[in-house]
Amino acid sequence: MAKQAQTPLWEFVDISKSYPGVLANDKVCIKLMPGSIHGLLGENGCGKSTMIKTLSGVQQPDSGKILYNGSPVTISDPQAARDFGVATVFQEFSIVPTLSVGENIYLGNMPRSRLGVIDWQKVHADAAAVLADMDVDIPTEAITGSLSVGEQQLVEIAKAVAINAKMIILDEPTAALGEDEIERLHDLLRAMRRRGTAILYVSHRLDEVERIVDEVTILRNGRVVRASGETEINVAQIVSAMVGEDIGEHYPKEQNATRDVVFEARDIATGAGVSETSFSLCKGEVLGLGGVLGSGRTEIARAIFGSDELTAGELVLNGAPVAFRNEIDAIQAGIALVPENRKFDGLFFNFRASGNITSAALGTLSRFGVLDLKAEEQATRDLIRDLEISTQAEEKTVNFLSGGNQQKIVIARWLFSDAQILILDEPTQGIDIGAKIAVYKLINKLTRAGKSVILISSDHDELLAMSDRIAVVQHGTIRRILPASELSHDDLVRASADPVDIVKEEAFA
Known part of the structure; x- marks a missing residue:
């Protein structure tokens, strides 16, 4: 376990944030130490994304304090976060696939000559130096969209290294990676930890969290329900804290x-x-x-x-x-297929649960080519109950539902079709x-x-x-x-x- 300094690099003290009808963060306290990988865990809707947005400068808390090296600060916007050395690598990459690796690494911060024009030689030389420092062998002239998902992830992290980030937030960094790419990423994070970087690691893959993080903060319903500090914590304990019960x-x-x-x-x-x-x-x-x-x-x-x-x-x-x-x-x-990418291949996001669930077998609900809407609603309601899908799915379009509920709706479609x-x-x-x-x-x-x-x-x-x-x-x-x-x-x-x-x-x- 990494040795921790006395003063946190970043500290959240009683951070609260509300949206209409929702208390997203309720007096959340987190200490982020230099040279440490800190896991931020919890079910969807527990308040993790709100905390990430607060530290990234995307939004301001309603109350509470943010301390940087022990002093109160205000992170007014994303540029202010960058100025403080905070870089966020979101699950959905912010790279431009048609640009080169070097261009992506310095996008928005291109080195310029004395005449004010972009110094392309320096762009690629500096980008190569960043990648070499990370022990990553990717040509800076390569078009980023041609790289593997794992290599694109490394380019995202290289962007953070290029601005000399002292704090890196990783939001579901391994969601689309294979085992080899995950291990490569973890090796890089361990190297960054040894150099004193603070890393906030958000992931649903609890087995890898157990392997990579030094400490965890677990949120449930917007509140901190467990912080491990120096205490060892295993997957069973994490699950119990996240869901609020021993799931067995x-x-x-x-x-x-x-x-x-x-x-x-x-x-x-x-x-x-x-x-x-x-x-x-x-x-x-x-x-x-x-x-x-x-x-x-x-x-x-x-x-x-x-x-x-x-x-x-x-x-x-x-x-x-x-x-x-x-x-x-x-x-x-x-035969039925629940595709890997439910957002693009599996769901009609402008439909409620009913339109999504019955789409593969509309003929069973139609007479003379006319859809029986009452029968559709009843069939949908039964599956929502049986699969414990949020009842909001009956009234709201699926883009407003959590990832888990969306996944169960795709599976419900094939149960309805009797696959x-x-x-x-x-x-x-x-x-x-x-x-x-x-x-x-x-x-x-x-x-x-x-x-x-x-x-x-x-x-x-x-x-x-x-x-x-x-x-x-x-x-x-x-x-x-x-x-x-x-x-x-x-x-x-x-x-x-x-x-x-x-x-x-x-x-x-």
């Missing part, structure tokens, strides 16, 4: 898999990179797809769902070959622990009812805990399939990275 089991897995094969992929290939991929799926089974980011997991899902045309091989459903020309054919056959095979692509990415547990329980409910699930997840602990078997994907091909009970976290990391020559599929014990 972080991964409440049920064993519902049978030996009855309901779906097979036989040597399938697509133009999107899937190659000679085979697997079977049993009734009541959760089949996990593991692999590094970009390994081809999502492309396999798209092939199964009819989004990408097969160029070779065949799909077999309930013993009979099937050919999906498009997604509609797959939906009519009882028998559900492909869940990163179903818990970016949602809080309470919503994650709700999704896990929903997976149990699906398999208990005899439905089958293909689970794609970059969270290895989640994949190991919730799957019956795990298929390791490399370069668009499933290389091996083994019972989840026979694999460890380290096994999965190695299997995802090491080349494997022989495909091996094992059924349940």
Whole structure:
């Protein structure tokens, strides 16, 4: 654990902030020490975003004090935060994808010559020096949009280093990263910690929080419910503090898999990179797809769902070959896909829950081409109750709902359509622990009812805990399939990275 100075670099004292009808922060106190990684945790809506906005200068608190090196200060706007050495890396990047890495690092603060024009040579030389100091090998002339998500994340952090930030706020920094990229990022953060940088780390991935942070502050309903300081804290304690009760089991897995094969992929290939991929799926089974980011997991899902045309091989459903020309054919056959990016691919944000839930099976609610709105409302209300979705979903459009409620609405759509095979692509990415547990329980409910699930997840602990078997994907091909009970976290990391020559599929014990 990092050694802490006596005086905090930043200190929040009794910070309160209200919005109409909501007390977002209620006398919150946080100490941020130099050379320390501080986790800020809590469920969606607990007040984390409000605290980030306050320290970033985006908004002002209604009451309380902010101390910098022990002295009261006012962070009047984002530029004032930058002047104090505060840099924020938000979950949605602020880079310009069409500009070079060097341009992005110094965007808004370009070095200029004596004549006042941009000194491009200095831009790239200084950017290269920043990246070298971070031990990051990315060409400064590279177009940022061509980089991987992990490399773009490093460019965002390089922007903070370039302004000599003494305090960096990271909002869900690993939400879209694979295991290798996460470890690379964590190594960089540890190096920055050794140099005395204060880091505020916000994440829903509690296993990595346990590994990387020195101390935590946990918020619930706008208030601090736990601050660890020098005391060790584990995932179970974090979860209990966040949700306000002992939830018992972080991964409440049920064993519902049978030996009855309901779906097979036989040597399938697509133009999107899937190659000679085979697997079977049993009734009541959760089949996990593991692999590094970009390994081809999502492309396999798209092939199964009819989004990408097969160029070779065949799909077999309930013993009979099937050919999906498009997604509609797959939906009519009882296959569903909950996409990785629910914001762009999964939801109609200008609709309420009703329009989103019934969209895949409107024919069941229509007579002579006319939608029965009363029947739609009743069906929606039943699913909202059964899945414990916020009742606000009945009246508000889904863009006003939390990430967890949005995710459950996408899953509710496929329950309404009575899909028998559900492909869940990163179903818990970016949602809080309470919503994650709700999704896990929903997976149990699906398999208990005899439905089958293909689970794609970059969270290895989640994949190991919730799957019956795990298929390791490399370069668009499933290389091996083994019972989840026979694999460890380290096994999965190695299997995802090491080349494997022989495909091996094992059924349940």
